[in-house]
Amino acid sequence: MxxxxxxxxxxxxxxxxxxxxxxxxxxxxxxxxxxxxxRPECTVPSLPGHVVDVTLADPGSRMMSRSPGPSGSPGPYGTMSGSPGPQDTRMRLSVTPATVPAGTVSLRVANTGALAHEVLVLPLPSGQTIGQREPGSDQRIDEADSLGEVSHDCAAGKGEGISPGSKGWITLTLRPGRYELVCNFPDHYARGMYAELDVTGR
CATH class of the missing domain: 1.20.5 (Single alpha-helices involved in coiled-coils or other helix-helix interfaces)
Structure with missing residues (x-):
């Protein structure tokens, strides 16, 4: 035996x-x-129209914990762990230049943070300033009126998120007005991931 x-x-x-x-x-x-x-370095192609550089940043992985995905596995974004401090938990979304003429506008997005991010383009209502939208119970803001989204890793348009160190891009036709660029992953808007883009008449 x-x-x-x-x-x-x-x-x-x-x-x-x-x-x-x-x-x-x-x-x-x-x-x-x-x-x-x-992973090979992401190269952004030549983009048409007025190009706006969008930079995404976060405090780094030392302050983050992975958010669970639908099946309980780690998700592509993170949430802040521990007690939030005035400086160590803030995320950033910046645009350069902040004003462009109306017409063809291309967003060239670079993720310099430790987490995946995205960029949505939302019209900014008259009398409202950036950062005033109220997140829902899912820690996201209403994005129903989004005019475009950059969330594809090293490609144009929508995807699952732009990975740390990677880039994404999109080309839109924008009318004169004020727009709020945001990251709408859970809790990222509340942590400061928004910026204003002003589009002027020709």
């Missing part, structure tokens, strides 16, 4: 080793860090 048990144990070990060789650790994310480290 002992010889039989030893043979069975050997077969189980062989099957487990075969699963490892077949790539089971990769499926569990064992090589994710290595893959991210060797």
């Amino acid at each position: 002992r010889t039989h048990d030893a043979g069975l144990a050997g077969m189980v070990t062989a099957v487990m080793l075969a699963a490892v060789v077949a790539g089971e650790p990769a499926a569990m994310g064992a090589t994710t860090a290595t893959e991210a480290q060797h």
Whole structure:
């Protein structure tokens, strides 16, 4: 019986080793860090119209904890952990230049933070200033009137979020007016990820 048990144990070990060789650790994310480290640099193509550089920043991974995704796994964005301080929890979204002529406007977005982010373009109602929108119970603001979104990793338009160190872009036709550019991942707007873009008449 002992010889039989030893043979069975050997077969189980062989099957487990075969699963490892077949790539089971990769499926569990064992090589994710290595893959991210060797990801090629994102190059933004030449964009039409007036180009606005949008920079996304956050305090860094030392202050963040991953938000769970729909299945309980880590999500693409983070929330602040611990007691929020006046300086260590603020996120940033900045635009350069802050004023452009109406017409074709391209946003060139660079994520310099430690978390994934996005950029939505929302019309700013008369008499309202940036940062005044009220987040809902999901810690997001209403984005129903969004005119465009940059959330594709190293590509144009919508995606799952712009990864740390990566870029995204979009080209829009904007009329004269005031616009609020925001990151609408949970709690990011409340942490300061908004900026104003003014579009003037031709």
